Amino acid sequence: MLPVDRWVETVERAVTDGFDFFDFLSVVDEGEGRLSVVVHLWSLRGRGHLFLRTEADGLQVPSLAGVLPGAGWHEREAAEMFGLEFLGAPDPRPLLLPDGFDGHPLRKDFPLAARGVVEWPGAHEPTEHGPASRPPGRRRPAAAGVPDWAGQTEEDGTHG
Amino acid sequence: MAEPPPRSRGAIALREENCTVCMICVRECPDWCITIDGHAEHVPPEEGSAPNRRPRSTTVLDRFAIDFSLCMYCGICIETCPFDALFWATDYAYDAPGPRELIAEKGRLVDWLDGVLVPEPLDPGAEIAPEPARRRGRA
Amino acid sequence: MQEEESGSIDSPGGPAARQLSLDDGRTVALYNVPLPGDDRDRAGVESPHLESPHPELSLFNVGLACCALEVAAAVERPAATAASGMGRPVLRVQPYAAGPGTADVLVVSGTVTDAMAPAVRALYDRLAEPRLVVSYGACSNSGGPYWDSYAVCKGVDQIVPVDVYVPGCPPRPEALLEALRSLPHRRPR
Numbered sequence: 370m371l372p373v374d375r376w377v378e379t380v381e382r383a384v385t386d387g388f389d390f391f392d393f394l395s396v397v398d399e400g401e402g403r404l405s406v407v408v409h410l411w412s413l414r415g416r417g418h419l420f421l422r423t424e425a426d427g428l429q430v431p432s433l434a435g436v437l438p439g440a441g442w443h444e445r446e447a448a449e450m451f452g453l454e455f456l457g458a459p460d461p462r463p464l465l466l467p468d469g470f471d472g473h474p475l476r477k478d479f480p481l482a483a484r485g486v487v488e489w490p491g492a493h494e495p496t497e498h499g500p501a502s503r504p505p506g507r508r509r510p511a512a513a514g515v516p517d518w519a520g521q522t523e524e525d526g527t528h529g
Numbered sequence: 530m531a532e533p534p535p536r537s538r539g540a541i542a543l544r545e546e547n548c549t550v551c552m553i554c555v556r557e558c559p560d561w562c563i564t565i566d567g568h569a570e571h572v573p574p575e576e577g578s579a580p581n582r583r584p585r586s587t588t589v590l591d592r593f594a595i596d597f598s599l600c601m602y603c604g605i606c607i608e609t610c611p612f613d614a615l616f617w618a619t620d621y622a623y624d625a626p627g628p629r630e631l632i633a634e635k636g637r638l639v640d641w642l643d644g645v646l647v648p649e650p651l652d653p654g655a656e657i658a659p660e661p662a663r664r665r666g667r668a
Numbered sequence: 669m670q671e672e673e674s675g676s677i678d679s680p681g682g683p684a685a686r687q688l689s690l691d692d693g694r695t696v697a698l699y700n701v702p703l704p705g706d707d708r709d710r711a712g713v714e715s716p717h718l719e720s721p722h723p724e725l726s727l728f729n730v731g732l733a734c735c736a737l738e739v740a741a742a743v744e745r746p747a748a749t750a751a752s753g754m755g756r757p758v759l760r761v762q763p764y765a766a767g768p769g770t771a772d773v774l775v776v777s778g779t780v781t782d783a784m785a786p787a788v789r790a791l792y793d794r795l796a797e798p799r800l801v802v803s804y805g806a807c808s809n810s811g812g813p814y815w816d817s818y819a820v821c822k823g824v825d826q827i828v829p830v831d832v833y834v835p836g837c838p839p840r841p842e843a844l845l846e847a848l849r850s851l852p853h854r855r856p857r
Contacts, residue, residue, distance in 0.1 A: 466819075467783065474818040483816040491556035495567035496588055510556055514816065533840060560815055597835040598809040598823075622846040624834045628810055628823065631835050 370405065371423040373430060380408060380421060381436045387412040388419045394433065394443035396451045398477045399424070404451055406430050408440070425453055432458035450475035484512065485519030532619065535646035538602045539621040540633070542641035543593055547614035550588040554606035554615065562599040563606060566592040593638060597623070598631040618644035688790055696787045711743045711761045713848045725848060726762045728771035728795070730788055732778030735805035735838045739763070739777045742841035761848065768794040773848065774828075779807040779814060780821040792828040802847050803830045806837040813837070 371379050388410035397405045404425045411418045423430065432455035434441035444455040445464040452473035455461070463470075472479055489512040533539060550567035572585040607615040618641040625631045633641075651657070688696040713725055729739050743763035765771035768791045780788055792799065803824050806812025814820035824830060832847045 465783075472818075479818070481816040481818070483811075483822070487561060487815075490561055490564045491552060491558075493552075493555075493564075493566070495550045495552065495565060495591075496569040510552075512556075512561070533842075537840070538836075539840065560813065596810075598833060599806060599812060599815060600835070600837065601806055601813040602837040621836065621840040621843045624832050624843060624847040624850065626832060628825070628833055631809065631833055 371421060373423045373426045376406075376423045377431050377433060377436060380410075380433055383410055383419055383421065384436060387415050388417070389413075391437045391439045392418070394440045394447065396447045396453060396475070397422075398451065398475070400477065404428070404430075404453060406447070406453075408433065408437075428452060429454045429456055431456050434459050449473065452476065480516035480518070481514050482516070484514050485516040489515065533621065535619070535648045536617050537619050538604065538617055539619045539644065540597070540617075540623065540641045541595055541600070541607065541638065542616045542618040542645050543635065543638035544614050544616070544642060545590060545593070545635065545639050547610075547612045548590050548593065549612055549614075550590050551611065553609050553611065557605050557609045559603065559605065560596075560599045560601055562596040564592065564594045564596075565590070590635070593635045594632055595638065596632045598628040616642070616645040618642070619646055620644040688787065688794075690786045690790055692786060694786075696790075711745050711763075711845060713761055713845055726765040726770060726772045727775050728765040728768045728773070728791065729763060729775045729777060730791060732776070732780060732784060733805075733807060735777035735807065738838045738841050739775055739804060739844060742844040745841075761845075768792075769796055771795060773800045773802055773851065775802045775804055775844070776808045776824045776828075776830075777804040779812075780824045780827070781819050782821055783819070785821050785827050788824060789827045799829075800851055801828055801830045802832050802834060802844070802851070804834045804844060804847075805839055806835070809833045809835065 390411040390413050392409040392411055394409075395407050397407060399405055405422050406425060408421045409418065410421070430453060432441070432444055434444060434455075435457065441458060441460055442464065444458055445460065445462065447453055448455055448458075448461065449463045449466045449470075450473055466474075491510055491512060550565060552565060555563045555565050567588045567590045569586045570589050572587050574582055574585075604617065607617060620641055623631075623633075690696065727739075727743065729736060731737075731739060740763070743761050768774065774792060774795050776788060792801065795801075801824075803809050807814060807820070808824040811817070811820050811822040815822060821827065832851055834843050834847045836843055
């Protein structure tokens, strides 16, 4: 993980060292509000590749578009998908999401509404019909990605 | 037209007597497209068993449905089934006039067993995959 | 919604593209055009129900993802392979209708994103009567693997009426021919 204040400088150094083929730039949601930026570079002559990472300073990270113009497109997508601001980016317009889209869909805390409104068939216990027959204290199976506001039914007893 | 090769992903067939209603396929399905229901049934003691034997019950499958409008044919249900109750059938011609008709209930899933072809033999010299239980050192 | 032609078959830039103007101001280029001199024998569909004025069943394939390749595989095979000798008329499938206005069937093969939904609707509006629509594959049937996505339409039937749903991810190419064969007598409209 590179220090964010040396991000542009380090990538530039890698490019001048021969890793001059820009493959992609992406973002990883590390959890707890931490976002890291990843760049993948190839050296066609040296037949090698290089991953470089840095952690965003809050929601800000310097743009690589000055060093790698092609990275500007990837940064535009990363900005809208993760809510990052790429400082010094020449073109900060949204790229893919429709106008007025609310939220940053590739963040892990982005609620997947469909998982909230569809009932997970795995929550059903075939031999239990009604809450009375459930063994007390047994852990209920839970589906991944269900938003916080969903999945609480009368049967769970969470509504009093 | 040539028949599809064995194990091609046409439909998912159910061998009902192998299903123990364990719900593993339902919970592993990434598309949430499998629905199972069942009920517990008391098993009468066998003749000659000890009189103080604990009462036993078994789970009987009542409903097994796969929504093929949603299914992504990944085969995770078939792979995870610990009792070999699910198989790839080669049937493909079950298009429907509506998405609800693509929900295949138990009867159709069982009928598709006829479309399960015997896999082609391994190439000569191929390594035979170990049983999952043995791989974990439990056999 | 308007459809207009730009360029021509002979243009140095390649096959003609038709521009489809959407209500929201965007334009979509259609490259679903037959190549000049292409008279290959293509797939045929036995037709127990269809009384088509054409000797051909003309498809307009809205290929939005990987399923489009299976549609190509379905139509690019000789008509003879579909004939079972049962004495039914065999309609040749013409997969490259010059535009939706000359197509008998709209085949939606692939993931219908929210962004592409207006374009699919515009193509349907332009389709010749009786506006037959085939939804090919899990994505256009219901959203499929993208059933929980923030950007994908949960089934093309939210935008246009669908006559036949072909299951699969992707379906086999033969499944498309099966669906085309059963098409017209299922028409509910």
